[in-house]
Amino acid sequence: MGICKRSWKLIWVFFLVASLGLWPQVSEAAKQVVKVGLSAPLTGDWAEYGNDFKRAVQMVFDKVNKEGGINSTRLELVVLDSRGDPKEAVLIAEKLVADPEVIAEIGDFSSSCSMAAAPIYEAAKMVQLSPTTSHQDWTKKGEYMFRVVATQGFEGPYNARWAVQELKKRKIATIYINNDWGVDANKYFVMEAKRLGAEVLAEEAFTPGEKDFTAILTKIKRLNPELVYLPTFYADAAAILNQAKRMHFKPVVLANSSLFSQKTIELGGDAVEGILIPANYFSTDPRPGAQRFTKEYRELYGTDPNQFAALAYDAAGLLVEALKRVGVDDRSKVRQGLLEIRGFEGATGPITYEHGRDPAKELVKITIKQGKWVLYQP
Amino acid sequence: MILEQLVNGLTQGAVYALLALGFTMIFGTLRMVTFAHGEVYMIGAYVGFEVIRLISPNFFLALAAALAATALLGIIIEILAFHFLRDAPHSTSLLVTIGVSIVLVNATQLLWGPETLALPHALLDRMDYGEVEIGGVYITYFQVLVMGVTVLLMLILYFFINRTRLGMVIRATAQDYEAAYAMGVNVDLVFMVAFAVGSMLGGVAGVLVGVYYNLFYPTMGGLYGLKAFSAAVVGGLTSLPGAVVSGLMIGVVETFTVELGTSSLRHMVSFLLMILILIFRPSGLFRGKELVRVRGD
Numbered sequence: 269m270g271i272c273k274r275s276w277k278l279i280w281v282f283f284l285v286a287s288l289g290l291w292p293q294v295s296e297a298a299k300q301v302v303k304v305g306l307s308a309p310l311t312g313d314w315a316e317y318g319n320d321f322k323r324a325v326q327m328v329f330d331k332v333n334k335e336g337g338i339n340s341t342r343l344e345l346v347v348l349d350s351r352g353d354p355k356e357a358v359l360i361a362e363k364l365v366a367d368p369e370v371i372a373e374i375g376d377f378s379s380s381c382s383m384a385a386a387p388i389y390e391a392a393k394m395v396q397l398s399p400t401t402s403h404q405d406w407t408k409k410g411e412y413m414f415r416v417v418a419t420q421g422f423e424g425p426y427n428a429r430w431a432v433q434e435l436k437k438r439k440i441a442t443i444y445i446n447n448d449w450g451v452d453a454n455k456y457f458v459m460e461a462k463r464l465g466a467e468v469l470a471e472e473a474f475t476p477g478e479k480d481f482t483a484i485l486t487k488i489k490r491l492n493p494e495l496v497y498l499p500t501f502y503a504d505a506a507a508i509l510n511q512a513k514r515m516h517f518k519p520v521v522l523a524n525s526s527l528f529s530q531k532t533i534e535l536g537g538d539a540v541e542g543i544l545i546p547a548n549y550f551s552t553d554p555r556p557g558a559q560r561f562t563k564e565y566r567e568l569y570g571t572d573p574n575q576f577a578a579l580a581y582d583a584a585g586l587l588v589e590a591l592k593r594v595g596v597d598d599r600s601k602v603r604q605g606l607l608e609i610r611g612f613e614g615a616t617g618p619i620t621y622e623h624g625r626d627p628a629k630e631l632v633k634i635t636i637k638q639g640k641w642v643l644y645q646p
Numbered sequence: 647m648i649l650e651q652l653v654n655g656l657t658q659g660a661v662y663a664l665l666a667l668g669f670t671m672i673f674g675t676l677r678m679v680t681f682a683h684g685e686v687y688m689i690g691a692y693v694g695f696e697v698i699r700l701i702s703p704n705f706f707l708a709l710a711a712a713l714a715a716t717a718l719l720g721i722i723i724e725i726l727a728f729h730f731l732r733d734a735p736h737s738t739s740l741l742v743t744i745g746v747s748i749v750l751v752n753a754t755q756l757l758w759g760p761e762t763l764a765l766p767h768a769l770l771d772r773m774d775y776g777e778v779e780i781g782g783v784y785i786t787y788f789q790v791l792v793m794g795v796t797v798l799l800m801l802i803l804y805f806f807i808n809r810t811r812l813g814m815v816i817r818a819t820a821q822d823y824e825a826a827y828a829m830g831v832n833v834d835l836v837f838m839v840a841f842a843v844g845s846m847l848g849g850v851a852g853v854l855v856g857v858y859y860n861l862f863y864p865t866m867g868g869l870y871g872l873k874a875f876s877a878a879v880v881g882g883l884t885s886l887p888g889a890v891v892s893g894l895m896i897g898v899v900e901t902f903t904v905e906l907g908t909s910s911l912r913h914m915v916s917f918l919l920m921i922l923i924l925i926f927r928p929s930g931l932f933r934g935k936e937l938v939r940v941r942g943d
Contacts, residue, residue, distance in 0.1 A: 486654060503762040
């Protein structure tokens with residue numbers, strides 16, 4: 269018994285010494301690398317968007333690391349696949365928050381995912397910086413939510429003014445995806461369109477995953493709208509317009525920046541010809557931030573980037589800028605760093621978080637002509 | 647306009663019916679539910695996609711390839727989930743089919759990527775479905791084909807089960823496989839054939855739907871599998887006409903839910919209807935008789 273007690277004491281002393289000895293090494297290691305989480309759909313319906321995120325963010329981090337990192341701390345990207353599923357986004361948030369080396373998070377792609385995960389980041393005082401989450405209420409869920417994209421509260425009315433004032437369309441029908449984002453996108457568009465005197469003939473929501481739109485289209489075709497508004501994603505929009513074409517229904521179509529992808533053209537063929545959307549970024553946009561990004565991306569990946577890559581690139585750039593200001597020791601300070609940024613020259617135009625965490629943005633109007641996205645000319 | 651919506655509903659319903667026929671074929675013979683059926687349908691669609699893309703824009707060639715591939719897949723699933731587990735509790739086989747469905751979705755993601763694929767439009771134009779116009783309503787021949795194939799396959803299957811020798815053997819095995827085995831029936835082969843035929847029906851549905859909507863993605867089997875399984879249950883689970891009638895009914899009910907109400911209610915209304923039917927007729931609309939004529943349960 270006596271021997272036992274003594275050996276326990278020895279073990280305790282050993283651990284004490286060992287942990288004391290290890291302590292400085294651990295904190296030194298933490299200073300060499302700091303992690304940033306990326307929560308995005310890398311598989312599933314929105315996989316293309318998630319992979320755009322990954323490429324663009326990695327590109328910024330690689331550049332920063334090559335230039336010696338932030339105060340000689342390397343940035344490491346931890347990529348986690350949310351599959352566009354809010355449940356997964358919550359699990360990812362818990363995982364990132366629990367890792368003391370993670371300083372901030374970029375993502376998620378969809379409003380549903382970002383909104384589900386927001387309370388976890390808020391409780392951990394970790395910045396949740398989403399390139400694309402545009403649901404109006406998301407940044408109201410706490411103090412640590414920041415976005416790069418224009419909100420639906422901004423884009424919806426912008427589109428409504430385009431449809432009613434510029435295109436002079438007075439009879440409008442909408443088909444939207446029934447999730448947080450789609451409901452919001454539809455709501456703000458319809459509100460402004462009605463305010464401007466347009467008549468909204470129908471508002472049809474469809475369940476995510478739905479691919480049969482013939483019933484909706486048959487109904488809407490009969491109402492004979494002058495313009496159809498489609499707050500959806502590319503696969504849905506392509507399916508809707510392919511099915512519309514089959515029933516010889518060819519209205520003027522206005523949609524959201526969410527359709528700005530090569531996939532829209534690939535899946536939609538000539539059914540998507542002439543579709544109008546606003547974009548946060550366009551490769552022939554003459555603004556210097558956009559030009560610099562386009563050049564860098566082309567050199568690295570050999571193709572033209574899209575706006576999702578541009579938004580994620582700006583998210584990464586903003587985060588780097590914030591970390592340069594406040595350092596990498598305390599995740600709760602990152603918020604202050606972001607708020608201090610003025611006139612950040614991004615690929616999607618200038619960004620400032622002066623009045624809250626929803627930046628005001630300048631959009632570009634684009635359309636599909638002969639199977640290519642081009643700047644819209646009235 | 648009622649005509650146009652009816653055609654929309656029947657086309658959609660025909661797909662549910664085709665898949666439900668597969669469930670019925672498999673359940674009727676093996677007394678087992680497979681949850682990999684939606685994924686077999688998805689594999690059928692992808693095989694058709696590759697044949698059209700790489701070999702020829704001939705729909706019937708794609709159909710043949712999908713039939714062959716899904717028959718083979720059906721045999722593999724039968725061996726994995728049922729052959730080795732014939733005397734295990736039903737839940738074991740059920741879990742294996744769920745596992746197989748997950749493996750199939752993920753394998754597809756690895757092979758083809760997670761993104762939605764479409765046939766090049768130039769190719770699709772060469773397939774040129776053609777259409778008829780009836781008073782401003784356009785019905786494509788492809789829609790007619792989807793409905794026609796469903797009815798045709800149901801008839802063939804009905805004939806096969808009730809009028810052929812192999813059909814009789816399948817019915818005998820379905821009644822009591824141990825007795826059939828004692829009478830010299832190659833029970834293993836019968837199960838395999840039933841599973842292969844059921845899977846082929848899924849494969850046909852996959853090619854039809856894939857080409858009709860021109861969208862191919864790894865998770866395409868999920869919702870359809872669930873709807874079709876429900877249709878099979880509502881139809882009586884062992885009744886071939888029951889599967890077809892309830893599949894078509896679900897399609898039409900969905901379409902008219904959109905027409906009269908709003909599209910966000912379509913799944914809710916169709917599942918509510920199915921719940922109601924099952925409350926009042928727990929064994930389904932058609933108590934299955936032709937696969938199993940005399941059976942206690």
